[in-house]
Amino acid sequence: MSRPLVLACVVAAVALAAGGALPNVIGPYFMRLVIFSLIYALLALSLNLTLGFRGELSLGHQTFFGVGAYAAAILATTYEWPLLLLLPIAAACAAITAFAIGLVALRMRGPYFAIVTLSFGVIAQILAVNLVDLTNGPMGISGIGATPSSYLGFTVPWRSDIVCYAMLVILVFLSGLITFALRESKFGRAWRALRDHEDLAAAIGIPDFRMDLLALVISAAMAGVAGAVYAFYTSVVAPDDVFSFAIVIAMLIPVVLGGRGTIVGPIIGAFIYAFAPEYLRIAQDWRLPIFGLLLVLLVILAPEGLVVLALRAPERLRARFRQGAAEARE
Amino acid sequence: MLQDLASGLVIGLAYALIALGLSLIFGVLRIINFAHGEFYMLGGLMLYSLTSRGFSFFPSLAGAVFGTMVVAIVIDWCVLKPLRRSDEVTIALATLGLSIFLANAALVIWGPVPHQIPSPFSMDPLVLPGGVYLSRLELFGAAATLVIMGAMHLVLQHTSVGRQMRAVVQDRDAAAVVGLNVDLIYRVTFAVGCGLAAVAGGLLGTMFLVYPAMGLQAVLKAFAVVVIGGMGSFSGAVAGGLLLGLAESVGGAWLPSGYKDIVAFIMIVAVLALRPQGLLGARQVRIR
Amino acid sequence: MLFSFRCSMFATIAAVALTSPTAFAADKIPLGLVAPTSGSVALDGQQQVAGANFAVDEFNKAGGLGGKQVELFVEDGECKPASSTAAAEKLITRNEVVALAAAFCSSATKAVQPIAEKYQVPVVNGISSDPSLTDPLRPWFFRTKIHNVTRGKYYAKFIAEDLKLKKLAAIAVDDDFGRSAVTAFTPVLKQYGSEFVLVRYFKHGEVNFISLLNAAKETGADGLFLVGEAQDGALIMKQYYQLGLKLPVVALGSFNTPQFFDAAGSAAEGVYNAEVWGEGVDNAAAKHFVSAWQEKNKGYPGLYALSGYVELRTLLEAMKKAGSTDRTKLKEALEGLSWDSPIGTIKFDAKHQALTLMFVTRNEGGKGVVVATFDTSKD
Numbered sequence: 003m004s005r006p007l008v009l010a011c012v013v014a015a016v017a018l019a020a021g022g023a024l025p026n027v028i029g030p031y032f033m034r035l036v037i038f039s040l041i042y043a044l045l046a047l048s049l050n051l052t053l054g055f056r057g058e059l060s061l062g063h064q065t066f067f068g069v070g071a072y073a074a075a076i077l078a079t080t081y082e083w084p085l086l087l088l089l090p091i092a093a094a095c096a097a098i099t100a101f102a103i104g105l106v107a108l109r110m111r112g113p114y115f116a117i118v119t120l121s122f123g124v125i126a127q128i129l130a131v132n133l134v135d136l137t138n139g140p141m142g143i144s145g146i147g148a149t150p151s152s153y154l155g156f157t158v159p160w161r162s163d164i165v166c167y168a169m170l171v172i173l174v175f176l177s178g179l180i181t182f183a184l185r186e187s188k189f190g191r192a193w194r195a196l197r198d199h200e201d202l203a204a205a206i207g208i209p210d211f212r213m214d215l216l217a218l219v220i221s222a223a224m225a226g227v228a229g230a231v232y233a234f235y236t237s238v239v240a241p242d243d244v245f246s247f248a249i250v251i252a253m254l255i256p257v258v259l260g261g262r263g264t265i266v267g268p269i270i271g272a273f274i275y276a277f278a279p280e281y282l283r284i285a286q287d288w289r290l291p292i293f294g295l296l297l298v299l300l301v302i303l304a305p306e307g308l309v310v311l312a313l314r315a316p317e318r319l320r321a322r323f324r325q326g327a328a329e330a331r332e
Numbered sequence: 333m334l335q336d337l338a339s340g341l342v343i344g345l346a347y348a349l350i351a352l353g354l355s356l357i358f359g360v361l362r363i364i365n366f367a368h369g370e371f372y373m374l375g376g377l378m379l380y381s382l383t384s385r386g387f388s389f390f391p392s393l394a395g396a397v398f399g400t401m402v403v404a405i406v407i408d409w410c411v412l413k414p415l416r417r418s419d420e421v422t423i424a425l426a427t428l429g430l431s432i433f434l435a436n437a438a439l440v441i442w443g444p445v446p447h448q449i450p451s452p453f454s455m456d457p458l459v460l461p462g463g464v465y466l467s468r469l470e471l472f473g474a475a476a477t478l479v480i481m482g483a484m485h486l487v488l489q490h491t492s493v494g495r496q497m498r499a500v501v502q503d504r505d506a507a508a509v510v511g512l513n514v515d516l517i518y519r520v521t522f523a524v525g526c527g528l529a530a531v532a533g534g535l536l537g538t539m540f541l542v543y544p545a546m547g548l549q550a551v552l553k554a555f556a557v558v559v560i561g562g563m564g565s566f567s568g569a570v571a572g573g574l575l576l577g578l579a580e581s582v583g584g585a586w587l588p589s590g591y592k593d594i595v596a597f598i599m600i601v602a603v604l605a606l607r608p609q610g611l612l613g614a615r616q617v618r619i620r
Numbered sequence: 621m622l623f624s625f626r627c628s629m630f631a632t633i634a635a636v637a638l639t640s641p642t643a644f645a646a647d648k649i650p651l652g653l654v655a656p657t658s659g660s661v662a663l664d665g666q667q668q669v670a671g672a673n674f675a676v677d678e679f680n681k682a683g684g685l686g687g688k689q690v691e692l693f694v695e696d697g698e699c700k701p702a703s704s705t706a707a708a709e710k711l712i713t714r715n716e717v718v719a720l721a722a723a724f725c726s727s728a729t730k731a732v733q734p735i736a737e738k739y740q741v742p743v744v745n746g747i748s749s750d751p752s753l754t755d756p757l758r759p760w761f762f763r764t765k766i767h768n769v770t771r772g773k774y775y776a777k778f779i780a781e782d783l784k785l786k787k788l789a790a791i792a793v794d795d796d797f798g799r800s801a802v803t804a805f806t807p808v809l810k811q812y813g814s815e816f817v818l819v820r821y822f823k824h825g826e827v828n829f830i831s832l833l834n835a836a837k838e839t840g841a842d843g844l845f846l847v848g849e850a851q852d853g854a855l856i857m858k859q860y861y862q863l864g865l866k867l868p869v870v871a872l873g874s875f876n877t878p879q880f881f882d883a884a885g886s887a888a889e890g891v892y893n894a895e896v897w898g899e900g901v902d903n904a905a906a907k908h909f910v911s912a913w914q915e916k917n918k919g920y921p922g923l924y925a926l927s928g929y930v931e932l933r934t935l936l937e938a939m940k941k942a943g944s945t946d947r948t949k950l951k952e953a954l955e956g957l958s959w960d961s962p963i964g965t966i967k968f969d970a971k972h973q974a975l976t977l978m979f980v981t982r983n984e985g986g987k988g989v990v991v992a993t994f995d996t997s998k999d
Contacts, residue, residue: 031710034709059421106604114559114604116366118604120555122601124593125594125601128593132590140823140824141727141795142702238702238731240727242824244702247548254425258425287440288436288437291433291437291439294430294434296429297425298426298429302415335834335837336831336834444658445658445663466862540827540828541851581830590794
């Protein structure tokens with residue numbers, strides 16, 4: 003196995019093991035932040051697939067997040083199914099939604115694709131508000147995950163911090179793995195080709211529509227899973243919360259901050275995004291404007307992302323140092 | 333029914349005004365300004381700031397529009413200029429970042445509580461034939477929009493500035509080759525486009541409320557209008573705006589309440605699925 | 621080297637991230653408030669905060685609890701379920717509040733109730749009107765405000781018999797507050813021979829009510845029934861005049877608050893409202909509260925200032941009675957509490973619901989003048 007892969011496994015294992023003790027060490031408030039960071043990380047990885055790998059700006063991923071959240075919420079409160087069972091269901095619902103949306107939206111390119119996906123996001127929100135019999139409308143669905151499940155004599159309280167944390171660590175790890183595998187596979191190569199040289203790729207016969215649809219569907223499944231965990235953790239889903247544009251921002255900033263197309267970047271970006279308000283306490287109110295400005299600056303000056311820049315900095319410094327030493331010798 | 337139509341037309345004209353700016357910016361600069369709603373918002377909030385300090389309405393409106401255009405010029409110079417030759421997704425991300433920055437900075441500066449701007453006209457409604465009631469402000473708004481549209485049309489068709497803009501729309505590189513200052517034209521166009529949004533923001537803000545998040549709603553409606561009418565088409569923006577205003581108003585009366593807002597987005601999806609270039613759009617949207 | 625660099629970077633980030641002081645001064649008693657200080661109900665939410673702070677200041681000036689001062693922490697619930705639960709969790713886990721008041725809107729309060737149960741923290745509410753909040757009983761939740769079924773009993777009768785309105789068009793906010801109002805009033809109206817000929821709901825933050833008002837106009841109703849808060853209410857009334865409507869308006873919500881008068885101006889005139897407060901409430905506790913308030917602040921304390929005051933004062937009275945800040949003792953003190961508030965005696969029944977006075981007011985000259993008083997505890 004390659005070095006990054008080993009490192010990833012080690013980090014995941016450590017994170018999982020630490021999970022038992024973590025709430026006591028850092029307290030419930032920070033535990034909440036960590037869990038939200040992980041949810042954002044999942045979302046960022048999901049958007050990364052479409053935006054980073056395929057280069058398509060989707061402003062509609064909140065639709066998949068929301069669909070997953072509502073699917074989990076409705077089934078959990080009606081049938082009391084446990085989270086574990088609901089994860090694949092949420093993923094499937096989100097994937098089906100993505101398939102349907104993709105059939106229409108993927109015929110567009112660039113900004114038009116962005117506008118259409120954004121529109122679907124708004125439609126989803128309005129539907130959630132109005133289909134009161136299904137979704138309880140603006141009142142939202144509350145009390146999700148109230149009943150723990152029993153397996154072999156162990157009760158698993160689905161809403162507890164430790165359980166959610168453990169599930170999220172595993173999910174983020176798996177998503178990272180899947181993303182990595184996809185990137186190295188023929189799909190990843192096809193996506194890169196389409197992103198960087200669209201017409202050329204089409205000319206050599208890469209089935210762009212089907213590739214795009216695949217990227218969107220897998221990406222949606224990840225977002226849907228994030229939604230399901232979110233529903234259980236916060237125990238409340240409401241239309242103007244899970245379908246809001248704020249989710250788009252929460253996905254976009256980690257991806258661009260961390261580095262589009264990389265895997266570690268968006269994850270770290272997600273943690274920065276979640277923890278920033280704690281440390282910019284003096285500039286608390288200015289957090290979002292600063293992030294907006296950051297986004298603009300990044301796009302202009304460092305499109306590969308801040309985190310990637312930082313991680314590669316020592317290499318570049320070493321190279322420059324070596325070069326300087328070599329020149330000095332002459 | 334007539335009342336619904338009348339109210340719908342008035343709102344539709346306002347939508348058209350916002351969309352006009354967006355369409356203009358797209359036509360000349362070839363970018364989709366995701367921050368367009370924020371310029372709409374700035375117009376409204378600046379108007380509120382000026383009127384609440386005691387300045388009278390119309391000078392304040394002019395001041396708000398001017399102030400917004402200044403902001404637009406600065407943004408074009410700092411953000412859009414470095415990205416002139418970048419790809420669409422990069423520029424879209426940049427304008428999204430701007431949108432986030434402006435909307436949230438406004439939240440800090442003006443606070444989250446919505447504000448009212450007192451109307452410069454009396455509150456007595458005007459009764460038109462057919463039992464249609466319109467407020468004087470609505471009538472003024474509609475008239476002002478028509479005047480502005482007429483003026484824009486004249487400028488584009490009959491002035492040197494307008495000719496230069498149209499030249500850049502046709503072929504940016506050719507225009508540069510014949511010596512036009514393309515960068516200046518971009519800047520002017522962007523400022524004018526944002527200024528139009530600011531006027532709409534001031535008018536609609538006075539009719540309803542002003543608050544920092546008002547931009548998101550507006551830009552979504554603007555997108556709907558330009559998609560329906562055709563991106564880059566002047567008359568398309570007008571037609572699209574009226575159509576959307578009417579559809580929403582009539583829909584609001586007949587559809588179950590709450591579905592009124594969905595009209596715009598269903599129309600976006602339908603148009604893009606069936607006739608991507610919009611009703612009157614000439615520009616080819618790249619499709620598969 | 622890259623490997624170790626990444627490792628150390630990660631470790632530093634983690635270390636910095638996870639060490640942070642909790643905000644809790646050991647010699648102050650923390651109480652919490654989840655209120656909508658932003659969004660479409662912000663005008664009213666900010667009044668609630670002002671009222672709550674007033675109660676805390678009053679208590680602290682009188683010596684606090686055995687010399688210990690109370691500190692009020694306020695978090696923005698935005699009147700939304702998800703934000704309110706996050707706010708409540710933050711107050712409980714971060715600020716470690718002894719008890720809290722939450723969350724203004726019925727839907728948001730509903731979402732906060734399980735949090736109270738989860739952490740076993742007493743939660744008091746003086747604003748939400750959805751009947752189901754106290755039915756079934758939630759052991760840690762207490763409500764000082766009468767709910768929509770109680771209100772319907774008296775107000776619907778008033779509308780049908782005193783105002784003689786038979787065909788009402790209802791325009792209500794689309795949440796638990798608005799919907800439960802319509803549901804609660806329909807059967808009582810029917811009992812007295814009246815009905816809703818139109819029922820339409822609007823979302824929080826809606827600004828354009830022309831279509832709804834026009835629809836109401838076209839049904840030939842003889843009265844307009846509105847459910848909403850200051851911002852929506854003001855916009856509705858302004859557009860009501862814009863459309864040349866002349867129907868009597870009976871409302872539920874913020875329609876007699878100073879914020880409503882400010883926002884609606886002359887459009888507020890003549891509107892009826894049924895709430896636990898109005899201008900000219902003349903029991904001793906009310907008079908005392910009003911004059912104390914007017915000494916410190918300009919103007920008459922509106923409904924939500926009063927509500928915030930009652931919510932916090934209830935918690936403080938319970939704390940005084942229990943003589944401790946232990947949450948369980950506080951809960952027990954609340955269960956047996958009886959204190960004379962500006963809106964009547966606050967005493968909780970078996971479902972932790974208080975029955976107080978209700979006033980029907982009519983807006984005259986920028987004031988919500990009391991035209992009828994009902995004592996809901998007498999039934």
